[in-house]
Amino acid sequence: MNEDPGVRETLERDPTLTPCERREMFGVLGRWLGAALAAATVSRAAEPAPAAQGRQRKHHYGMVIDTRRCVGCRACVVACKAENKTPPGVAYTVVLDGALEPRIGDKPLFMTKPCFHCENPACTVVCPVGATFKRAEDGLVVVDYDRCIGCRYCITACPYGARYFDYGDDYPARSDKTPYDAVPSPEYGQYRKREPGRSPIGNVRKCTFCLHLQDEQGAYNRAAGCWPACAKTCTGKAIHFGDFMDPESEVSRLLRERPAIRLKEEMGNEPNVYYLL
Amino acid sequence: MSASAVAEDTLSPWLLFRHSAAGRVTRLLWNITMWAVAVFGIGVLLYRLAVGLGITRLGSTVPWGLWVAFYIYFIGLSAGSFLLSSLVFVFGLKSLETLSRLAVVQAFVCLLIGLVFIFLDLGHWERFYYVMRYPQWHSVLAWEIWFYNAYLVILLMEQFFLMRCDLARWSREVPGAWGRIYKVLSLGFICPDDPAQKAQCDRQSARWLYYLGAIGIPIALGVHGGTGAIFAVVKSRPAWYSPIFPLVFIISALASGGGLLLFLRVFVVPEPAKDRETLPQVANLVAGFLIFDVLLLFLEFLVGIYGGMPDHTEPYRLMTNGPFAWVFWFQQLGLGVAIPLLLLYARPSHTKYKAEEIGIAGLLIFVGIFGVRLNIVIPALAVPVLRGFDLAMASPRMHALYVPNWVEWMSSLGVVALAIQMTRWALHRLPMREHQEPPVPAAAGHGAEPAAAA
Structure with missing residues (x-):
């Protein structure tokens, strides 16, 4: 492990660096920084769940997906896997054709079909330990990997199949110890090293709208590439991501201009992902 | 002690068999098999705890499988047995009195087995206490864990008040280490010798049992009705999402708990002299619950199929016409309902019942209810929440067809086998039955398998 204090000092001194720029550096730095960040977030995870702190809603993130622009290439699935390093059997977005x-x-x-980050999630209420919750500030439905006991009740409760259990399976790239194995998943900004028996193995996992790319204010920056991986990569520009609280955002405009549907409206979940037919 | 029972009921083929040489050989083979299964199965269980859930056939389409079915099965057996015992302690149903202590033992052991199965099913079992550390009032599952704990306390206290007199007596009669153990278990309680004082003492125990049973009834209903509610509140699975579900759980619990009680009373701890009147009455009660359970099943099917919503009818189609339709037709309805009812009622009214028939009917009922449990958990999950979802990703973890593998089966059988052997040992070592004599310490016993002598 070759430590580079110069870059770490830069990171600590310059808070204006975006998470994406930081991430560039992680690529260069390799493992040690990831481990340091993981340690930092483990201590942060010990704090009470943010939902309990009664924060103001600042963002209302969601997607408008234009099925007329979707050619079924599944680049979003691959981009998501590359971004979040999900193991086999876990895909935060899938493409349905039936x-x-x-x-x-x-x-x-x-x-x-990513997670819909519902306004009334069916998955969070059933959790016996409060490991999964809807974030008060931006409405994202997240999982606290250090809290989740792996009972899988939330998987049965989700009407949209947005949740997957990490059974500890690995792609050959990891089990063969290729360089891919050295890259941690940036999920939740936690940069966890994937090890047998350690979270997120044995936890329920789900789409986070790539919240690790948010800045400190919880905003995404599309121009800087800080944007959910599926939306960023979509070859037909079918996946529109944005903030419904901003009336001028692309997603708000699309909902005003074109009729949209949501799946299983009768459930009352109020999904935040709309489909244009 | 059972010699007199044999003399009184020499016509019972099972009792003759138990005391024959062939019976002893069978018992030896049974014990060898059970210990082999227990040792191997517990080994598999420890292996699973060490390496995680990846070695099971569970996935993200069917995330709950055999272990959850076993969990609700044993919680049901426990709650059913407890409610039957409450009929005696609380409602003073004297005719069932001879079964009440066995029912409490059964409730206790089945609860422990059920808890092992939930523990076994957790992805991070080392965090099981988080349910207490981070309580969530809005989670049915969290409520259930609290209910199970309260219920465990009630059962432990009932056991104590049922046994304390005998424990005190045994602690005086049995020398050595076991005498001291009985002394500790009796918590220093001294049972008076004077008949009048003894009667006073018995009344006090009965009053405790009355209050414990009375508190225990809502808790036991919460335990298993609540286990049903775990499923009933899940709106994404229409076959579960029904207010009838908690009731189905309670009724099937009473049927399966009663079935197990009949089986144990006839074949494992027989008291033919005492049970002559009791067994047919309990059998009638259990048959009543069984028929009620079938009625509830019919209502579920009626409403679901009448509505015709694909998400609701598809689990029923899988159940009745899917790859495991035999569980529904053969195990659940054939073995579990039709044959027991025929055994109990298809004979001329003037003939006397045979204890063996009642015992076998009980066995078939509780084996059949296991089919009910499997059909509660698996078919509803095997229908993907969105059409084509299970095929959207090429992974065995997404398969809609779930078949438990050897790891799941062997660990389950190991838990059950170990529990059976330990219970038989405890039944022998502790005064869990009425008028039980202490085991003769280190005398010419029955070798390594003392419990079999009961």
């Missing part, structure tokens, strides 16, 4: 009837002329209708 959820709705095909279009006229038997053209298939593809649907990319």
